[in-house]
Amino acid sequence: MRIAIASGKGGTGKTTVATNLAQMAARAGRPTAYLDCDVEEPNGHIFLKPTIEEERPIEKLVPTVDPRLCTHCGACAKICRYGAVASLPNETLVFAELCHSCGGCELVCPVDAIHEAPLTIGTLRLGRSEAIRFVEGVLNVGEAMSPPAIRAVKAAAPRADLVLLDSPPGTSCPVVETVRGCDLVLLVTEPTPFGLHDLSLAVEMVRAMRLPLGVVINRADIGDRKVHEYCKGHRIPIMAEIPDDRAVAEAYSRGLTISDAVPGFAERIGGLLARIDEGVGR
Numbered sequence: 001m002r003i004a005i006a007s008g009k010g011g012t013g014k015t016t017v018a019t020n021l022a023q024m025a026a027r028a029g030r031p032t033a034y035l036d037c038d039v040e041e042p043n044g045h046i047f048l049k050p051t052i053e054e055e056r057p058i059e060k061l062v063p064t065v066d067p068r069l070c071t072h073c074g075a076c077a078k079i080c081r082y083g084a085v086a087s088l089p090n091e092t093l094v095f096a097e098l099c100h101s102c103g104g105c106e107l108v109c110p111v112d113a114i115h116e117a118p119l120t121i122g123t124l125r126l127g128r129s130e131a132i133r134f135v136e137g138v139l140n141v142g143e144a145m146s147p148p149a150i151r152a153v154k155a156a157a158p159r160a161d162l163v164l165l166d167s168p169p170g171t172s173c174p175v176v177e178t179v180r181g182c183d184l185v186l187l188v189t190e191p192t193p194f195g196l197h198d199l200s201l202a203v204e205m206v207r208a209m210r211l212p213l214g215v216v217i218n219r220a221d222i223g224d225r226k227v228h229e230y231c232k233g234h235r236i237p238i239m240a241e242i243p244d245d246r247a248v249a250e251a252y253s254r255g256l257t258i259s260d261a262v263p264g265f266a267e268r269i270g271g272l273l274a275r276i277d278e279g280v281g282r
């Protein structure tokens with residue numbers, strides 16, 4: 001079962017939920033994998049403290065132009081929807097950071113002057129944290145395109161009964177790439193006007209992708225009841241509520257998994273795991 005833990009905005013407690021779920025499931029003897037798909041700023045390792053056993057480059061294919069063959073016909077620039085090729089009278093330029101590796105330019109070149117070559121855009125790190133199989137992607141600084149790195153993280157997922165994907169925040173391409181193909185999307189939010197606004201955007205995205213979803217309300221005793229009403233009105237199950245607790249913030253700031261540091265937290269995560277297993281939200 002693949003479960004993405006996502007949120008419409010950052011700082012809602014997504015990684016807290018994902019890392020604690022992984023820890024609880026693995027300690028219960030369940031083969032579990034944790035994938036940190038937040039490749040621009042992965043932080044699950046701070047809490048799970050994995051032993052890294054292997055590192056590999058993450059690559060994407062980008063076109064290279066052979067200037068000896070290029071006739072400057074402009075076909076490659078015309079087909080590229082991303083502005084990643086410019087055909088000038090005496091030169092054809094490729095902007096690798098804009099390239100989506102679709103291969104279109106290579107296909108249309110009439111003189112076979114374009115060939116794709118791998119470009120390293122980040123690093124894949126694989127290891128273990130207790131019994132959890134751990135995978136994270138780290139995008140190189142300045143690299144603009146995170147979806148290829150997220151695809152690499154997902155492709156490296158070990159075989160496991162439960163695969164937890166810690167998503168980047170928001171509702172844009174990296175999140176779509178992360179949640180694609182998952183069996184359930186858990187949206188973590190807070191009961192505030194900002195939380196509700198960003199939750200509603202995330203719900204629209206997940207529903208457009210026809211994926212099952214549930215909501216986890218973090219700091220559930222602050223703010224108002226509008227998130228609860230929204231979920232009820234849209235028939236979205238609230239899978240868990242986590243109260244606002246200074247001890248949670250203290251454990252987080254010390255890089256501890258909350259289940260280990262805060263009494264009662266493990267039971268809440270255990271309850272969430274049980275609801276997932278019961279098929280709530282799917």
Ligand code: SF4
Pocket residue numbers: 062063079080081082083084085098099100101102103104105106
């Ligand atoms: S591979 Fe696709 S995205 Fe990249 S430069 Fe060629 S046409 Fe543009």
Ligand code: SF4
Pocket residue numbers: 065069070071072073074075076077087092108109110111112113114
């Ligand atoms: S399609 Fe081929 S020949 Fe035409 S400008 Fe691009 S690289 Fe040059």
